[in-house]
Amino acid sequence: MGFFLETLFGGLMVGMLYALVALGFVLIFKASGVFNFAQGAMVLFAALAMARFSEWLPRWFGFDSPVLANIGAFVLAALCMIVVAWLVERLALRHLVNQPGITLLMATLGIGNVLDGAGQLIFGSAAYKIDVGMPKEPLIVLDKVFDGGLLLNTEDMYSALAAAALVTLLTLFFQKTSTGRALRAVADDHQAAQSIGIPLGRIWVIVWSVGGLVALVAGVIWGSKLGVQYSISLVALKAFPVVILGGLTSVPGAILGGLIIGVGEKMSEIYIGGHLGGGIENWFAYVLALAVLLIRPQGLFGDKIIDRV
Amino acid sequence: MRARPVGDVILDVRNISLSFGGVKALTDISFSVREHEVRAIIGPNGAGKSSMLNCINGVYQPQQGSITFRGQTFKHMNSRQVAEMGVARTFQNLALFKGMSALDNIMTGRNLKMKSGLLAQAFRNPFGFGSAEREEIEQREFVERIIDFLEIQPFRKTPVGQLSYGLQKRVDLGRALAMEPQVLLLDEPMAGMNMEEKQDMSRFILDVNDEFGTTIVLIEHDMGVVMDISDRVVVLDYGKKIGDGTPDEVRANADVIRAYLGVEQ
């Protein structure tokens, strides 16, 4: 029982982290109607920026404090993501207004390629570390109730809390502010939104910046956990089934989807994976999402696609 | 003056009720359609006319009621079944296949009649092996007669997205005609047309009814057209039936006048 609970918590925490990356997808999709295949590349780019700036800043300005280095690096990396968002809007999105979904999808794949190459060219392609002072020792709780107590990964816990905070902030932003409403209008119909005076270009820069900042936080968390290297961009591949499961346009869906996938993955790896030779976490999330879709074709909270004839 | 006299009831709609979530689109609608007649459905916007056609077609499934076609009663119509039974329709918003030419759009209407299997089509050749080429040519001949009838010969190879609205409406009609239907459901076939185009379309509709004996059920807003060409009229308002009879009867109906012109002084 103790082991089950450990696995459950572990899954919930990892799920929160998936939800964070998924949130980047949902935000961009909600507001620009684009399924951003470059999200993984954005996470990598942001993580690289963070890692390298935290290395370079002390050298450039000659100070010692790692806290200052981290804060400075975070700010600089955030600025970089905003510049990226501005460039993406200016050079790509502006010219692709109202193109069909698959064209936009392919465009983001292209953008992802550019970010991959640019990130590694500017910041280097070795493996780097991010150290924001996350505690590394595991926490042992409830050792009176369960024999030996439950082992909780503290780093994951703090990360999950940070992710939850960010998620709450973003949900509020979308639901409660007028900018949020404008973003939802844009997601529905680019040309209609333009025709009522919504500044499409500015909205897109805002959205992609927010997406970039989400990618930055995700990059810091995952980078601190796994180290910053090319494989971080593959985290985004895990976020797809989360987004699909939750519904492409739903922020609470991304959260719930993340938790379900996180728990599902951990549970299946322990309880089923042994029988099948291990390594099933690569496809389990997708099969789980597929199973849910067969029951609810628009995801848990997605908008139903209605055709009028 | 008509080639085939109006016959027995071919389509009988009984007590159809349809709602979407909380919105009641149709409440207890019943009416009949006789063979070879031109039956109009009229009513203000939002009255549920298109929804009624969609129920007959199997696009929507009504919560209550039944539809009887040639003696067979159905609670739910399945689109393909309906098509096989000989009911075709056009759409208010032109559901044409934008990626194909006018000719190809009308050819899709012949799909029900085409029998060649997948392999036969793959190995299609002009040398006589297999039936696919021959069938394609036969169906092309049939479709060309429809193209002649609708006078759209110069536009047959043009992608429909590039055609004017009036021409697109004709292609929509052509596609429905290609199915050789016994009953033709027309959803606002003259919407957005000018006087001349309306006269052309009326002529086509009457010709179809005259030459092929096709029963026509049409939704239309232009009162002049409705009164001119229909045999009987059903009037809907807010999902309920408020009138049913010949054009003259319906024109004198107080409820109908109130629905269209508002409350009396």
Added chain:
Amino acid sequence: MFYRENGQFKSSYRADLALFPIAQDRWAMLALAAIAFVGAPLLASDYAFRAVLIPFLILALAAIGLNVLVGYCGQISLGTGAFMAVGAYAAYNLQVRIEGMPLLLSLLGGGVAAAVLGVMFGIPSLRIRGLYLAVATLAAQFFVDWFTNRVAWVTHDSSSGSVSVQTLRILGHSFDTPAQRYLLCLALVIVFGLLAKNLVRGAIGREWMAMRDMDVAAAVIGIRPVYAKLTAFAVSSFIVGVAGALWGFVHLGAWEPAAFGIDKSFQLLFMIIIGGLGSIAGSFFGAAFIVLLPLLLNGIPRWLGLSMSTATSSHLEHMIFGALIVFFLIVEPHGLARLWSTARQKLRVWPFPH
């Protein structure tokens, strides 16, 4: 004025329905066939065959298969690599486990196996639509990745996880030299290309396009959505499976599961988007673009006399590739096929502007 159809009147529907109704097109195709079948084997170098022509042909075939599903039937598929893998491994198992199995039958068997998988993963398309469907094909991709890696039976219990095919022999004649292998691929690609072209211009092709453009209206005309979608998945996966088998047998010779990963799926998707969705010719254009571009990008530093590390040049290549994709999508979202048909239109009326 060279391309005018003046005087070429069709007096029968049969003539109008011909594959190449315009006389100039027929001459052009004959010339192309002459170059492909006779000119290339005489003039091209071994390197050209191995690095350019053979991958171009096989990828073009795979692109045709993917185009049937995505371009003609409008169903998103992000798992093409998996179907190629199934084709390759199934063909491999047929070839090595059955004594005296003819090569062509193995290749076709690979296609059939891929088609079966395609129909299975196509069943969700009956209920799930649009981007959500992408998850089904991605599930196929990752599942097959895992399956070919973990299940030893697939690789004939190979200890290294990779398999190889040494000789290609049909009716006693073996295809050893690159030129011979090129001709084998050319013949197969032309045959399957013609079959695909016949399908897309016939009744089933119109059903597929109707499903793509407006599936509700299609149902009302009497088109069966289930049949249309599943046949699209089946035909598409069959062609992709055969291409996968060719990729493994002829181009790679020896391969492991990573050869058919998600990168391949994206590569094929790029091909059909850049080449032109819903166009058989476009599949060829797209394949040529994707095969030639890296070679060009690789060559530029050398021609310009710049020296840079392989890491730098590979990053730059990545960036330029991505930028070109975006540029292309902005400039001609309908792909090279549309550019080509616009050029032909202009040729028809040249030297007049319209």
